[in-house]
Amino acid sequence: MSEHEDRQLVGTFPIMPKQERAQQKRNTLLESGRELFIKNGYEPTTAKEIATHAGVAIGTFYRYFSDKRQLLLALLYNQLDKMLPPEPSWDNTNPEQFLAGILENHYQQLEQIGLHKVLTELLIRDPELAEVLIQSRKKWHARILSGLQLAKEKGVTWTDLDMEMVAWSILVILENIPTKEKESGLKTDYAELAKLICRMIFPPKEMTS
Amino acid sequence: MSEHEDRQLVGTFPIMPKQERAQQKRNTLLESGRELFIKNGYEPTTAKEIATHAGVAIGTFYRYFSDKRQLLLALLYNQLDKMLPPEPSWDNTNPEQFLAGILENHYQQLEQIGLHKVLTELLIRDPELAEVLIQSRKKWHARILSGLQLAKEKGVTWTDLDMEMVAWSILVILENIPTKEKESGLKTDYAELAKLICRMIFPPKEMTS
Amino acid sequence: MSEHEDRQLVGTFPIMPKQERAQQKRNTLLESGRELFIKNGYEPTTAKEIATHAGVAIGTFYRYFSDKRQLLLALLYNQLDKMLPPEPSWDNTNPEQFLAGILENHYQQLEQIGLHKVLTELLIRDPELAEVLIQSRKKWHARILSGLQLAKEKGVTWTDLDMEMVAWSILVILENIPTKEKESGLKTDYAELAKLICRMIFPPKEMTS
Amino acid sequence: MSEHEDRQLVGTFPIMPKQERAQQKRNTLLESGRELFIKNGYEPTTAKEIATHAGVAIGTFYRYFSDKRQLLLALLYNQLDKMLPPEPSWDNTNPEQFLAGILENHYQQLEQIGLHKVLTELLIRDPELAEVLIQSRKKWHARILSGLQLAKEKGVTWTDLDMEMVAWSILVILENIPTKEKESGLKTDYAELAKLICRMIFPPKEMTS
DNA sequence: AATGAATGAGCATTCATTCAT
DNA sequence: CATGAATGAATGCTCATTCAT
Incomplete structure (x- = not known):
């Protein structure tokens, strides 16, 4: 296929x-x-x-x-295929599972990101290529968004959030972790990052209960 | 003659x-x-x-x-100089001033970002250039961070946050707004984005009170 | 095995x-x-x-x-062998038999010519190849010439003609018919052409009687 | 121009x-x-x-x-421009003036022909180029033809000739003189050639009178 | 100082030819 | 014998850089 x-x-x-x-x-x-x-x-x-x-x-x-x-x-098609979007599960049981899920895939994404960064310049001149990458981002975005909306329906999130934007923010953060690490030389503390993101999404009650 | x-x-x-x-x-x-x-x-x-x-x-x-x-x-030195880091004010009076402050500088940054994106590829091979850009990011990071720490000292933020990482997240979000707009074609709703970021930082009491 | x-x-x-x-x-x-x-x-x-x-x-x-x-x-040797120079008959009975004889062989020559045209450029650099083709032309030339001389001996032609040159002219005309047809898109009227050539060779008395 | x-x-x-x-x-x-x-x-x-x-x-x-x-x-356009088709004069006073006129221009044409031969192969694949060369031939053809028709109107030529074909034949002979010389190593006897061509065109009375 | 003609190293690409399977 | 993958020399072309005017 x-x-x-x-x-x-x-x-x-x-x-x-x-x-x-x-x-x-x-x-x-x-x-x-x-x-x-x-x-x-x-x-x-x-x-x-x-x-x-x-x-x-x-x-x-x-x-x-x-x-x-x-x-x-x-190369890109190969990579994209490897990154079969995993199931978007993200319950209230423990939102920090979000982190786990992301982390697992994240190192697969690292490769993709490696290329992603390389390609930035090409996007300007190569619309076909740009399309490929944008599609890839859209898949990721959709995946994150669907998880968020599931959570929202269960009533565990803030109700006034634009989930599209939340998903986009998360995506951007994910995509830039490699840059962060390259520049700072430190490994990212994913637990801390997860906490941060959860603060965005869940009201405190949900977090402590 | x-x-x-x-x-x-x-x-x-x-x-x-x-x-x-x-x-x-x-x-x-x-x-x-x-x-x-x-x-x-x-x-x-x-x-x-x-x-x-x-x-x-x-x-x-x-x-x-x-x-x-x-x-x-x-070009970069020019740009960097133009972007004199503005005073990092971000009081509890209205955290959404954060947005205002950012928005104001943001369009200056747009230019810088324009180049920033172009340069991504160069960073790989040109350490000197990379250093210039990293310094630029560090200034921004420091500016955001100092605002956050001020707020933290005033006791209006979550107390358990790694402000370094918060600052980094905000920076990343800022830096990627142009990409978002180019890909989606939509203008970003900065108010919504500000809300999002405030959720990360401030506990609900602070937000509503 | x-x-x-x-x-x-x-x-x-x-x-x-x-x-x-x-x-x-x-x-x-x-x-x-x-x-x-x-x-x-x-x-x-x-x-x-x-x-x-x-x-x-x-x-x-x-x-x-x-x-x-x-x-x-x-390829050339093959082709050349196929074109065994046919008997050079060209009597005074009817000089237009010249045409018939030529036409018959002409379509065999077409192939040869096909290659001939292709090779023009090669002749410049490849003396061996050139030799092969020149030999081929010489055979044709000799054949036409021998027919002409037979006619001359019978006293039916102009007596002051340089038959070498006549033969050469006829050869050239023959060789270029394909080009003519390709450029003009018209089939050549061989009867007309034959008449023309006969005018070159035979005095009017011979033509009409 | x-x-x-x-x-x-x-x-x-x-x-x-x-x-x-x-x-x-x-x-x-x-x-x-x-x-x-x-x-x-x-x-x-x-x-x-x-x-x-x-x-x-x-x-x-x-x-x-x-x-x-x-x-x-x-190169071709240069050459073509040099060969401004000279006035097509070719009276009955002395048809052999035809020869003179042709000979004069002929050595200019030699250069052109030099290229012409080189290009044969290109004609197959380069229609634009082919067009250029074909146009050049057409000019020559038209020039020769107009001379012939003038003579015909004066009643000095055979009346039953297809002058288009005569012109074409003359053109072909002219174009191939360089090849002839290259192959045989002999200078062409233009007077003889002129005689030949005149036999094609003019009835004997005109020639002798 | 400004110009733009000249240079040639360097990259993309093709294709005749060889040779292991 | 047949195959077609592998090779690398050779060609077309670009572009950073120099230098005479």
């Missing part, structure tokens, strides 16, 4: 290799590209670098990808 | 001082660079484009800046 | 001789090359295209031909 | 240089291109070769021409 999607979106160009070997080589190139994109950024990374870093010749790169951008798109 | 005569007749007065003229040309280039960086991104913008867009020849560009990166740095 | 057994059981008969099979594959490649050369030109046609269009893998191409140029040469 | 035409047809791309120096350099490149195209053919000639042979760097080439094809087109 993911393979099917991949083809449609990325284009059919250089044959989805049938042999396992070739598939492996393709993956090696993808991984090589991902690492270099995250390390050096998209524009400065050359196709030749990606190939060399993957241990193959430049010609081989072009056998599997029509260009750098194709590889990037493939 | 004619230039010499000209001077003698008209006198030296009306001639704009050379330094000032040069300064103006420099500023034109800076502005030209800023616009193009924000419009097309850093890497894809060429020195020649910047020069042409500023109405000068490429050679002139290199008279004022050693290269594109230099111009960018100059 | 299985191949060995196979032979013993089935016998050697029904197996198409290897050489013949190989010969067939070789011909398929030749034909494929010819079509693509005529369609797209020599330089732009890649070895892989020829192979793919012939339904074989690129490796197979290199088993039969050392490179593109080899295939081209083979 | 020719400059104006040039722009319209070739495109405005790399600035028609204003300084004389630059104009000279442009011409050097054109000449360099012409020589190499004729010597080695179009496809095999690289932009770098043209630049090096002109004594400039590759970057300079691209300052003046957007690519090889542009240079070629410029």
Whole structure:
């Protein structure tokens, strides 16, 4: 399924290799590209670098990808597929489960974010790419929102909140944790962060009871 | 020759001082660079484009800046200086003044953010540049934090909060408003956002009383 | 092993001789090359295209031909052999038989010409190739010339003509008919053309009597 | 005027240089291109070769021409402009003046033909280019034809000739003289050739009287 | 000081050719 | 024998940077 999607979106160009070997080589190139994109950024990374870093010749790169951008798109679709939006459970039993749920997925997201940051510049010039990333954000947003609305229906949240905005705020915080850590050098205290977010959402009674 | 005569007749007065003229040309280039960086991104913008867009020849560009990166740095220092961190007032009288204060500065920040987003990719490879931007964030962070701590000392906030993290969260939310608006196409409702943030910080009694 | 057994059981008969099979594959490649050369030109046609269009893998191409140029040469020798110069008959009975004879061969020549046009550029750099084509032209020239001389000896032509040049002129006209048709989109009126050529050669008395 | 035409047809791309120096350099490149195209053919000639042979760097080439094809087109328009079709005079006074007229222009045409031969292959793939060349041929054809028709009206030619075809034949003969000379190594005897052509056109009475 | 022509290193991409399977 | 994945030399083209005018 993911393979099917991949083809449609990325284009059919250089044959989805049938042999396992070739598939492996393709993956090696993808991984090589991902690492270099995250390390050096998209524009400065050359196709030749990606190939060399993957241990193959430049010609081989072009056998599997029509260009750098194709590889990037493939990478994104891969990542997006891995991040199957998990079930949006977030009961009143313990809102801090919110944290647990998020944390679990968060390290998967880290990869995605790694790319996300790299791509910021591309968004300006590459609307197709921008669309892909925006869709990804929308899925996350929808997921968080649905959890919030469930909680709201159960009457455990503030009643006057614009849950859309709450979801957006949470998303933004999540997305920026990697930056925070990179800049400060500290691991984020997720428990503390969870508390903060819960303060936004739940009235005190709910929190203490 | 004619230039010499000209001077003698008209006198030296009306001639704009050379330094000032040069300064103006420099500023034109800076502005030209800023616009193009924000419009097309850093890497894809060429020195020649910047020069042409500023109405000068490429050679002139290199008279004022050693290269594109230099111009960018100059741009950042300029911007940073403009953003003199305003006084961190945030009393209990009306916490929503927080919003006002932020909104006021926010549109100055917009410009800065414009660049900020453009630069994300550069941060990876250019530690000096990264340092500049991180310092900028730290100033903002410090400003928000100092307001929060003032409030905390007055006893109007939750007492168990890690204000560092609160400040960071607020900063992140602020920084991402432009992205939100670009993606959703909607203007942000700052009042609603302010409410949200206040929920994080102040216990209900404080809010209602 | 299985191949060995196979032979013993089935016998050697029904197996198409290897050489013949190989010969067939070789011909398929030749034909494929010819079509693509005529369609797209020599330089732009890649070895892989020829192979793919012939339904074989690129490796197979290199088993039969050392490179593109080899295939081209083979093609020319083939073509040249097919065009066994027909008997140069061209009596005074009816000079317009000239036309008939030429027309008959002309469509064979068309193919040859197809290649001929394609090759023009190559002639510049590839003396061996040029030689092949020049030889081909010389055969044609000789054939036309011999017919003319026969007629001259019979005393039916102008006596003061340089038959070498007449033959050359006719050859050139013949060779360029395809270009004429491609450009004008019209079928050539061979009868008219024949008349023209006869005017060159035969005095009026001969034409009318 | 020719400059104006040039722009319209070739495109405005790399600035028609204003300084004389630059104009000279442009011409050097054109000449360099012409020589190499004729010597080695179009496809095999690289932009770098043209630049090096002109004594400039590759970057300079691209300052003046957007690519090889542009240079070629410029070359053709130049050539075409030089060949302003001369007045089509061809009286019965002496039809062999036809020859003189043709011969005179012929060596100008030689250059054009030099390119013409080189381009044959391109015609297949480059319809715009083909159009240019076909138009050139049409001009020549029209010029020859108008001369023939003048003569016909004066009643000095055969009356039953398809002058379109006669003109075409003459054109073809003219165009191929260079090939003839290159292959045979002999100078063409234009007087003889003229005689031949006159036999096509004029009845004997006219020739002898 | 300003100009913009010239330079050439560098990147993307293609394609003839080889060779392990 | 056939295959097609892998290779890397070669080409087209861009762009930062220099320098003569």
